[in-house]
Amino acid sequence: MxxxxxxxxxxxxxxxxxxxxxxxxxxxxxxxxxxxxxxxxxxxxxxxxxxxxxxxxxxxxxxxxxxxxxxxxxxxxxxxxxxxxxxxxxxxxxxxxxxxxxxxxxxxxxxxxxxxxxxxxxxxxxxxxxxxxxxxxxxxxxxxxxxxxxxxxxxxxxxxxxxxxxxxxxxxxxxxxxxxxxxxxxxxxxxxxxxxxxxxxxxxxxxxxxxxxxxxxxxxxxxxYNPVDWGLNAATLSQYFLTAEKFMESRHCLASGSLIYENSLKNVQELSEDENDLQSQRSADIDRCWIKYGLALLEVSRDKMLSELEDMEEPSVDVFGYPKNKNDHNSDKQTDPTSDKQTESNTEVKSSEKDFETFDLELTVYEEQVTDKLVRIFDDARKVFLFIVGKIKSAITYYSLDGHASDAVEITQDHSKAYKLLAFFELDFRRQCQMHKRRVDMLSELLSELNPQYYLLVNRQLMYEIAETYSTMVDLKVTAIELSRTQATPYNTSKINKLVQQSIDKYQEYIDSLKGGKPELPPEFPEGDVRPALVAFFCMGRLYTKFLEPNVPQRLALMAKSLACYKFVVDYCAANESAVELVKSEIDICKEMVNLVPLKMERLRSQQES
CATH class of the missing domain: 1.25.40.10 (Tetratricopeptide repeat domain)
Incomplete structure (x- = not known):
């Protein structure tokens, strides 16, 4: 040669x-x-x-x-x-x-x-x-x-x-x-x-x-291989298996990535400042993959249980005892398995669906930290929740609000979601409310730290989530009273009314942010804000009916505000026909309420006069 x-x-x-x-x-x-x-x-x-x-x-x-x-x-x-x-x-x-x-x-x-x-x-x-x-x-x-x-x-x-x-x-x-x-x-x-x-x-x-x-x-x-790259690539691959709800494969990839990566870690004294910063970042990135794993496990467990409830003979109430509405705007958006992003070509060979070949590594110490099986009871869900929180505490040491605001926001939102998912498995309404209160506290603290001039979109997300969380707490407290078959005490009435107002205030704060510093809302919202804005009005219309108010003039005033919210959605869709498709599940209810609320108000006035 x-x-x-x-x-x-x-x-x-x-x-x-x-x-x-x-x-x-x-x-x-x-x-x-x-x-x-x-x-x-x-x-x-x-x-x-x-x-x-x-x-x-x-x-x-x-x-x-x-x-x-x-x-x-x-x-x-x-x-x-x-x-x-x-x-x-x-x-x-x-x-x-x-x-x-x-x-x-x-x-x-x-x-x-x-x-x-x-x-x-x-x-x-x-x-x-x-x-x-x-x-x-x-x-x-x-x-x-x-x-x-x-x-x-x-x-x-x-x-x-x-x-x-x-x-x-x-x-x-x-x-x-x-x-x-x-x-x-x-x-x-x-x-x-x-x-x-x-x-x-x-x-x-x-x-x-x-x-x-x-x-x-x-x-x-x-x-x-480079152990750092291999570890990160294995952790990243785990996220694909999450989308396919293959938790055994996902956990195995994450555990393998963690093992290979952690075996490559160097003593801080051996690293320069830049090298130490990069090593800390990569560790936090793997932690965040574990966080997503835990959240997905809880979320799929919840969805499977809800699906089972839908197949029961009496599907009119959900696990909390609320009237069930498949199109509830406050429910987490479920992934449509027929959507373009989730569906690959029918002619594509789904190679990954073949038998999964595990890596020849000793992973017991990592895999024993969190299950790969769906959970059904609170104690099992709590173990997953605590695992998530541990990874959040680790990740936030690098992705702090001071140096990495966007990442810190996402991690805090993940923390809030962990509480939300854990609450599903809790049967005690009072403890559920406490979990949602923790969500409100952490999100409100975060909101107060972010300058709206630079983080307007993030602020809007936080306002919306806080408003939804307050609304959830209202429903929990109302349902608890109904199930107890007792009259609401003055304390309970005051608490519910306060939560209703707090939810409305946050929705209104979100809507005001769409004004762009002007006194009135624009005649047409930007494309990405149309549905959130209209749903916010829809939610406020519903919330105004949740006040526990015995005074008839006050009740009429609240009903008028509710009517105005529903009417805003109807009028906006009439002026902007493209919006109808975005609020298909809400627009019919709004039209019905625009006709029904005035009749209820008239009936209440008649009762007051008689």
Missing amino acids: ATLEKCLGPEGAELYKQARFLAEEESKKDPEEEPFRSKYKARELYDEINRKVLDKLSVERGDETNKRAFLALSLCLELNIGILHMDTEELAEGEDKFMSCLKRIEEDEFQGAVSLHINVLNHLGILWTGRNSLDKALEFLVSAEKRYHSYKQNVGGVPQSFLEHLRAFDGNEDSVAQQRSASFESLHTHTLYYLAQVYAKQEKSSLSAHYCLMTLHRQLAAGD
Whole structure:
């Protein structure tokens, strides 16, 4: 085999060594004003080396095998030049080099250049992914995958590595064979990794997860991985299995990622300030994946129980004893399994639905911390809740409000959701209210810390959630009184009325934020605010009827306010027909109430006069 040193002698080998050093090491030290200085120099050296090889090839009088080896050497150099064009953001030039290599490989039918062939296809896949031409990228990567399998099935053994054209592998025959095998398998692992990325960008989550899982398995088996990246990728993969409600697989991926990552952690004294900050961030990111796992487990457990209740003979009440309304605006939005984002092409091979292959790791200490089974009783739900809270406390040490406001907000919202889900499993209404009060407290404290000028959208989310939480507490207290079959005490009446007003105030605060500093609301809300705004009016219309008010004039005044809220929704939809589709479940009720409330008010006046 004609290596670079055999072709050009020690001088050629030295030039190649210099080029590699410039591209891989010296480039890391390039100044900001000249970020590609070393890579430009490396590319010039590769060009010089390639010209020397081509000159040798033009005068070669040896046999055909030797000529083809020289040509393969030139192709390897051209591939490196193309990679450097990509590194220096010259994609068109890089594409030209890669396509030139590919054309020559395919035209000359290089039987022994499968390693080089796959490498070129991989880089074309990377290049077209960078251009966001995903179908084109997929074409090259799928071809690379097929080349690998074709060689393994039809040829067998281990092919020569493209690296051997540039520098000979050291060691005896067995050592060289091992290096060739490692190089070839690593090349295929990269193909699988790139396929996972492209399928993810195409929102083909099942295929992406399948290729990601294969990549992680191969990296682990070969011992060829960065433990930090492997741990984070395993934790990220767990989130796919959550969407498929596969908690065993999700927990296994998270536990594996945690183990590999934590085994790589370095003592703080060994790290620079930046390195310590990055290590803390990555630890917090894995904690947040665990948080999402716990929340999903509680949420799916709750939804399964609600689904069972719907199938019962008397489905008119939910688990709390409230009248059940499938279209309740306050209920968590359920994922529609037929939605575009969740449904993949019917022709797509759902590879990840095959038997899940676990990683060969000892994970007991991690997997025993939290169950992978759905919960049905409060004690089991509480264990999951406490696990979530522990991870929240850990994550918030890095993602604090001072330095990472947006992340801190999301973590606090997750904390609130954990209480909300736990409350579902609590049978005591008083304790449920206490949990929701904790939600109000933490969200209100967060709201007071955020400057509305910079965090207006986040503030609106918090206002809305606080309003919904107060409304939930109202329903719980009213239902508790109804089930006790007793009259509301003055204390209970005062408490319920206060909660009703607090909910209305927060909805009104949200609505006022849509005015943009003007005294009146705009005639048409921005697209993303239409449904939330109209539902806020709908909720306030309902809440005004929840006041426990014996005084008839006061009751009439509250009913008038309720009517005004329902009428706002009806009038807005009449003026903006596109809004009707967004509030399908509320608009009919609003129309009915616009007709019904005036009749109730008239009847109340008549009773007062008689």
